[in-house]
Amino acid sequence: MNNYFNPKQNAMQKADMLLRKAAASAYPNTELPNYVVEIPSDNKNGDFATNIALAGAKSFHAAPRMIADKLVANIDLEGSVFSKLEIAGPGFINFFLGDGYYCDVINGVLTEGDDYGRTDYGKHTKVNVEFVSANPTGPMHLGNARGGALGDCLAAALDWAGYDVTREFLINDAGNQIVKFGNSLAARYMQIFKGEDAVEFPEDGYQGEDIKTLANEFKELVGDEYVNKPNELNKAITDFALPKNVQGLKDALRKYRIKYDVWFSETTLHEEGAVKAIIDKLNEKGATYEKDGAVWYKASEYGAEKDEVLVRANGIPTYFASDIAYHYNKFVTRGFDIAIDVWGADHHGHVARMKGAMDAIGLDGTKLDVVLMQLVRLVKNGEQIRMSKRTGKAIALTDLLDEVPIDSARFFFNLREPQSQMEFDLGLAVSEDSDNPVYYVQYAHARICSIIKNLAAEGIEFKGAAQCNISLASTNEERELIRHIAAFPDEIIAAAKNYDPARITRYTVELATIYHKFYNVCRVKETQEDLCQARLALCCATKTVIKNALTMLKITVPEYM
RNA sequence: GCGCUGGUAGCUCAGUUGGAUAGAGUGUCUGGCUACGAACCAGAAGGUCGGGGGUUCGAAUCCCUCCUGGCGCACCA
Numbered sequence: 001m002n003n004y005f006n007p008k009q010n011a012m013q014k015a016d017m018l019l020r021k022a023a024a025s026a027y028p029n030t031e032l033p034n035y036v037v038e039i040p041s042d043n044k045n046g047d048f049a050t051n052i053a054l055a056g057a058k059s060f061h062a063a064p065r066m067i068a069d070k071l072v073a074n075i076d077l078e079g080s081v082f083s084k085l086e087i088a089g090p091g092f093i094n095f096f097l098g099d100g101y102y103c104d105v106i107n108g109v110l111t112e113g114d115d116y117g118r119t120d121y122g123k124h125t126k127v128n129v130e131f132v133s134a135n136p137t138g139p140m141h142l143g144n145a146r147g148g149a150l151g152d153c154l155a156a157a158l159d160w161a162g163y164d165v166t167r168e169f170l171i172n173d174a175g176n177q178i179v180k181f182g183n184s185l186a187a188r189y190m191q192i193f194k195g196e197d198a199v200e201f202p203e204d205g206y207q208g209e210d211i212k213t214l215a216n217e218f219k220e221l222v223g224d225e226y227v228n229k230p231n232e233l234n235k236a237i238t239d240f241a242l243p244k245n246v247q248g249l250k251d252a253l254r255k256y257r258i259k260y261d262v263w264f265s266e267t268t269l270h271e272e273g274a275v276k277a278i279i280d281k282l283n284e285k286g287a288t289y290e291k292d293g294a295v296w297y298k299a300s301e302y303g304a305e306k307d308e309v310l311v312r313a314n315g316i317p318t319y320f321a322s323d324i325a326y327h328y329n330k331f332v333t334r335g336f337d338i339a340i341d342v343w344g345a346d347h348h349g350h351v352a353r354m355k356g357a358m359d360a361i362g363l364d365g366t367k368l369d370v371v372l373m374q375l376v377r378l379v380k381n382g383e384q385i386r387m388s389k390r391t392g393k394a395i396a397l398t399d400l401l402d403e404v405p406i407d408s409a410r411f412f413f414n415l416r417e418p419q420s421q422m423e424f425d426l427g428l429a430v431s432e433d434s435d436n437p438v439y440y441v442q443y444a445h446a447r448i449c450s451i452i453k454n455l456a457a458e459g460i461e462f463k464g465a466a467q468c469n470i471s472l473a474s475t476n477e478e479r480e481l482i483r484h485i486a487a488f489p490d491e492i493i494a495a496a497k498n499y500d501p502a503r504i505t506r507y508t509v510e511l512a513t514i515y516h517k518f519y520n521v522c523r524v525k526e527t528q529e530d531l532c533q534a535r536l537a538l539c540c541a542t543k544t545v546i547k548n549a550l551t552m553l554k555i556t557v558p559e560y561m
Numbered sequence: 562g563c564g565c566u567g568g569u570a571g572c573u574c575a576g577u578u579g580g581a582u583a584g585a586g587u588g589u590c591u592g593g594c595u596a597c598g599a600a601c602c603a604g605a606a607g608g609u610c611g612g613g614g615g616u617u618c619g620a621a622u623c624c625c626u627c628c629u630g631g632c633g634c635a636c637c638a
Binding site: 036038039040041042044045049051054055057064088089090091092135172175176177180204292293294296305306308309310311312313314316318319320323344345346347348349350351352372374375415416417419420421422423425428436437439440442443444446447450451454455487490491494498503506509510513516517519520521523524525526527560561 | 581600632
């Protein structure tokens with residue numbers, strides 16, 4: 001049983017139980033049709049509605065309205081959370097919640113406090129969320145900013161929904177791109193001494209200014225020591241630069257308020273022989289073959305489009321090989337039940353073959369979930385700012401965070417669902433006025449704090465939910481507010497289930513809107529005492545939910561603005 | 562060419578997994594502070610849900626087809 005407080009879900013289940021009971025007595029020995037109990041878009045149609053009479057026309061052998069009449073006649077609302085039923089339209093049965101429900105919601109929220117919204121939906125399933133995992137060969141870019149906000153908030157949603165969550169960053173500190181990184185650094189280092197024209201820069205090298213900066217720092221440290229030791233230069237300068245870059249990633253992400261549980265080094269997989277072991281394993285399963293001097297994996301037999309190289313002709317394993325070993329490590333060595341990878345949409349070709357590879361090594365590919373995220377278009381004054389890693393003019397994450405407040409960046413990147421091609425409006429994100437939705441939500445919180453403070457100054461304190469009669473808060477605005485507050489735990493579950501934390505961000509905007517409407521219609525101050533207390537209870541409950549939601553998203557919750 | 566993914570109000574996007582008259586924000590226009598924070602609220606206007614077929618009591622949602630934007634199809638990661 002669920003010990004957590006999830007009022008909406010509970011009430012919905014109660015509605016469903018009443019329906020089943022009614023159907024059992026009205027139509028004994030008849031199989032129930034596929035029906036739903038849902039929340040109508042217009043609350044004139046009740047708090048919950050069911051299509052059971054429409055969907056059951058065939059199995060109950062009657063017209064929908066007749067079925068609805070018969071079912072309703074068999075439902076007794078006495079002692080339930082519902083105050084009335086209605087039959088509407090073609091045969092919908094609508095449930096209306098009663099006073100008791102609204103009181104329970106506010107009472108429950110204030111009792112749960114900082115924990116309101118948590119459920120045990122995930123049943124402590126061990127889930128690993130890997131996100132950003134930017135190459136340590138250069139600074140992070142705008143896409144990583146979205147991936148960071150997305151991954152971190154998804155992890156938070158899973159945590160609140162009762163999963164056992166690990167946030168993880170994979171450091172790609174092995175393989176081809178590190179070799180390229182070293183070659184680029186070495187060339188820049190040599191150019192310092194011999195001139196740019198005398199030393200050829202690798203055609204596929206990293207062009208960015210940061211490579212020159214690192215080479216210069218290395219020169220400051222060791223002078224010309226390596227000019228005549230070309231064989232040792234590459235390793236020495238890589239060993240110098242790589243940790244610096246990794247530290248840069250850590251610093252930038254910490255500034256972005258992301259704290260990882262695990263920084264996983266790809267190199268350790270090679271050192272421990274895990275990559276070789278996984279290739280052997282595939283080999284044993286008969287899933288490999290040799291061609292042109294390379295070892296291939298029969299990916300096409302496991303759902304992928306075509307076969308893939310595991311070990312190049314030069315003997316170096318591909319990233320794909322180490323990625324299989326890495327996920328084997330997640331599932332088998334560390335025992336995660338689910339692995340979620342947040343990738344840029346440009347990696348979608350990798351999805352089917354990774355899942356297939358999990359099946360090929362005897363694991364379950366369906367336990368690997370990939371959240372594909374579309375890249376971001378940066379827009380300022382209606383014009384797109386293109387980013388290019390090659391020209392070195394990329395918009396770095398650190399640059400973005402220097403310009404855009406963290407609250408704003410995290411909020412914006414979580415406003416759209418992952419697969420949408422979002423636009424990031426730099427002008428809007430920087431603006432500190434009402435156009436910026438993050439302030440709209442924070443404003444609602446600050447407003448509530450102000451009301452509470454003003455009342456306290458007049459000697460009026462909130463006496464606690466148990467001491468007040470919430471049913472006095474009976475206007476549409478008040479009821480709407482309570483209903484939305486009640487939906488918070490379900491919204492988190494939906495975000496976790498659909499891997500879409502943007503739902504929570506949008507939820508906070510809706511909550512703020514509903515609160516502002518309430519504020520404009522219902523005075524708290526200078527109101528008859530009982531009603532004042534009831535409305536104060538609503539304010540406190542709203543404050544709790546905004547605080548919990550924004551805290552979950554790691555956005556500050558100001559009391560003044 | 563094949564695959565993934567999008568196309569909903571002028572613009573940016575929702576739409577609770579097939580439900581009731583398709584919704585927000587923004588922009589435009591009009592109202593509301595000698596009242597708890599006007600960083601707010603109310604109202605108006607704005608739609609062939611890319612086009613066309615199909616499935617059924619019922620489609621933005623599912624199927625087929627066409628148009629179109631983005632991305633991917635390396636012994637890169």
